Amino acid sequence: MDKLLSIFRPSTGSRELRRQPLFTGMSWLVLLFLYAPIAVLVVFSFNDNRSVVRWTEFSLRWYAAALENDDIRRSAMISIQVALSATVFSTIIATMAALATTRGGVYRGRSAAIALINQPLMIPEIVTAIATLAFFSILRQLTGVTGIGWLILAHTVFCVPFAYMPIRARLSDMSVTYEAAAADLYATPWQTFRHVTLPLLMPGVMAGAMLAFVVSLDDVIITLLVAGPGETTLPIYILGQIRRGVTPEVNAVSTILIGLTVTMVTLTFFLQRKRK
Amino acid sequence: MIDVKNVTKRFGEGQAAVTALGDVSLTIPEGSFFTLLGPSGCGKTTLLRLIAGFELPTEGEIALDGESIGHLAPNNRPVNTVFQNYALFPHMSVARNVGFGLEMLKRPKAEIDSTINEMLDLVQLGEFATRRVDQLSGGQQQRVALARALAPRPKVLLLDEPLSALDLKLRKGMQSELKRLQHETGITFVFVTHDQGEALAMSDQIAVMSAGAIRQVGTPEEIYTAPQSRFVADFIGDTNIVNATLLGFDGDAAKIKFGEGTPLTVHAASTSLSPGPVHVALRPETIHVVDERAETALLRGEVVDSTYFGAGSQMLVRLEDGVSVHVQVSTPRPVGSRVGLECDTSMLHVLED
Numbered sequence: 001m002d003k004l005l006s007i008f009r010p011s012t013g014s015r016e017l018r019r020q021p022l023f024t025g026m027s028w029l030v031l032l033f034l035y036a037p038i039a040v041l042v043v044f045s046f047n048d049n050r051s052v053v054r055w056t057e058f059s060l061r062w063y064a065a066a067l068e069n070d071d072i073r074r075s076a077m078i079s080i081q082v083a084l085s086a087t088v089f090s091t092i093i094a095t096m097a098a099l100a101t102t103r104g105g106v107y108r109g110r111s112a113a114i115a116l117i118n119q120p121l122m123i124p125e126i127v128t129a130i131a132t133l134a135f136f137s138i139l140r141q142l143t144g145v146t147g148i149g150w151l152i153l154a155h156t157v158f159c160v161p162f163a164y165m166p167i168r169a170r171l172s173d174m175s176v177t178y179e180a181a182a183a184d185l186y187a188t189p190w191q192t193f194r195h196v197t198l199p200l201l202m203p204g205v206m207a208g209a210m211l212a213f214v215v216s217l218d219d220v221i222i223t224l225l226v227a228g229p230g231e232t233t234l235p236i237y238i239l240g241q242i243r244r245g246v247t248p249e250v251n252a253v254s255t256i257l258i259g260l261t262v263t264m265v266t267l268t269f270f271l272q273r274k275r276k
Numbered sequence: 277m278i279d280v281k282n283v284t285k286r287f288g289e290g291q292a293a294v295t296a297l298g299d300v301s302l303t304i305p306e307g308s309f310f311t312l313l314g315p316s317g318c319g320k321t322t323l324l325r326l327i328a329g330f331e332l333p334t335e336g337e338i339a340l341d342g343e344s345i346g347h348l349a350p351n352n353r354p355v356n357t358v359f360q361n362y363a364l365f366p367h368m369s370v371a372r373n374v375g376f377g378l379e380m381l382k383r384p385k386a387e388i389d390s391t392i393n394e395m396l397d398l399v400q401l402g403e404f405a406t407r408r409v410d411q412l413s414g415g416q417q418q419r420v421a422l423a424r425a426l427a428p429r430p431k432v433l434l435l436d437e438p439l440s441a442l443d444l445k446l447r448k449g450m451q452s453e454l455k456r457l458q459h460e461t462g463i464t465f466v467f468v469t470h471d472q473g474e475a476l477a478m479s480d481q482i483a484v485m486s487a488g489a490i491r492q493v494g495t496p497e498e499i500y501t502a503p504q505s506r507f508v509a510d511f512i513g514d515t516n517i518v519n520a521t522l523l524g525f526d527g528d529a530a531k532i533k534f535g536e537g538t539p540l541t542v543h544a545a546s547t548s549l550s551p552g553p554v555h556v557a558l559r560p561e562t563i564h565v566v567d568e569r570a571e572t573a574l575l576r577g578e579v580v581d582s583t584y585f586g587a588g589s590q591m592l593v594r595l596e597d598g599v600s601v602h603v604q605v606s607t608p609r610p611v612g613s614r615v616g617l618e619c620d621t622s623m624l625h626v627l628e629d
Contacts, residue, residue, distance in 0.1 A: 177361065178363055178365060180363070181357070181363040181365070182365075182380075183329075183351045184330075185376050185425075185428065186351045186381050186428065187380040188351055200367060
């Protein structure tokens with residue numbers, strides 16, 4: 001990401017860029033449209049009024065209401081359960097896939113394998129959702145198995161490419177000499193992975209896991225079609241409430257979600273920086 | 277003792293295959309400081325990686341003390357490597373880096389700790405045990421890499437151009453440090469370098485390599501004073517290579533003449549050369565400048581350049597056949613003057629091409 005950003009501030013041209021006409025105005029406009037809606041949502045979650053457009057007084061009543069709402073609590077628990085499980089499984093799978101595509105030597109079909117892993121990112125989610133719905137219906141009927149496992153499985157699958165990207169990036173940047181040095185110092189392949197590859201790969205794994213967690217927590221379309229009765233996740237619940245108009249209660253829940261995400265991103269950022 | 281027997285290494289397959297080593301055989305004596313010397317791409321690093329186990333030979337066999345190791349994984353060979361960029365584990369302390377080999381071998385904790393201390397003392401980094409690797413200078417990292425590779429007491433230590441990342445002053449210091457370590461531990465050192473000065477200064481034996489083959493093996497003196505081929509003579513120091521005519525052999529000695537001069541009896545790299553034009557190696561420091569008309573002059577030419585370098589001057593003399601020769605003198609002749617060159621015929625060498 002730093003590399004990507006650095007092209008926007010070349011060492012000699014940064015002042016010139018700032019002097020470009022409209023640069024400052026455009027930047028503020030983009031930032032405004034990105035963050036103003038969120039700011040409004042956060043502000044009105046503290047409003048002591050049922051209206052989401054007219055400010056009266058500061059209050060935490062909607063937070064209290066949200067936390068006391070059994071439906072919200074239940075759906076939040078399901079969301080966290082699904083997201084955590086999907087994160088763990090997809091990160092493990094993505095790590096193995098990244099190892100196979102960067103450390104497995106050159107083999108026939110490697111590029112195809114990488115493309116196949118990343119392809120789901122390009123397929124419209126609604127298509128994946130309908131396909132998964134149809135496929136899982138068949139499987140459910142054949143096996144007779146029901147339960148939240150199917151939803152976790154669906155989330156795991158679409159989280160894999162998100163977790164895979166940062167892990168693979170980290171692995172390709174990492175010199176294979178470290179692993180050669182470990183093998184040279186009598187480490188078996190497993191010991192090499194355990195003591196050298198994995199610790200050095202950890203920032204990538206953390207970033208991948210975080211992406212997977214956020215993507216899973218946020219998912220609506222696939223969840224909407226795959227989730228069985230009683231498996232309402234938080235986004236699905238919010239969506240249901242919105243149909244009856246935006247309530248400050250929904251604002252409060254959304255603010256908690258934002259807070260959770262921002263905390264995670266910040267935490268990962270500092271963890272990675274400490275490692276460096 | 278390492279025995280490399282008819283080892284060939286090819287990378288890639290079919291049409292695109294590249295031969296990095298072609299039928300190489302070599303014996304590295306136990307307890308010696310052995311150097312693989314050659315220009316980049318000559319196969320010296322490939323040979324080192326084959327001994328370490330990072331590559332497997334396409335053909336041939338490698339034996340260590342009579343036991344075949346050519347197809348073992350790196351972790352099953354009693355051989356350790358000092359990598360060119362050190363490859364110290366950045367997430368471990370200096371001490372844990374040094375103890376890593378023994379830790380993987382599941383040695384008792386007490387033994388690991390005492391070896392770590394012993395090794396850090398050996399490389400004079402005793403007080404750095406708890407430091408992080410990235411807090412050390414290049415020279416210190418180099419010594420940690422050495423300590424880490426020596427800690428498991430390998431039978432062979434492989435060093436892949438370990439000094440190339442250091443500046444000149446540090447490099448000189450590390451050269452004697454490496455010699456000392458080799459002497460104190462008695463471990464066989466196999467050292468890879470493209471720097472002939474380094475090779476001459478440190479080695480018990482040198483193998484000069486080019487284009488995936490070994491061109492000559494010998495002590496530094498042998499390599500320097502009696503290069504067998506034009507490549508070796510060219511690569512080691514700034515030897516002059518001049519043209520001569522081979523008249524024939526008298527036992528092992530060759531009879532040659534320069535131009536239309538008198539026949540001389542000199543050393544030859546091989547008695548299988550056929551009479552006719554040959555190349556002769558002539559070290560700059562063995563040449564004396566004399567008057568052009570002197571009877572003893574073997575070669576004649578014109579001074580075309582002269583460079584002062586403190587301890588003396590280096591003159592460039594262009595011979596009558598157009599070949600230029602470097603000569604070291606204390607008082608240079610003026611540029612443009614004609615001179616005769618005399619030299620000890622026992623220092624002359626007929627080269628293989």
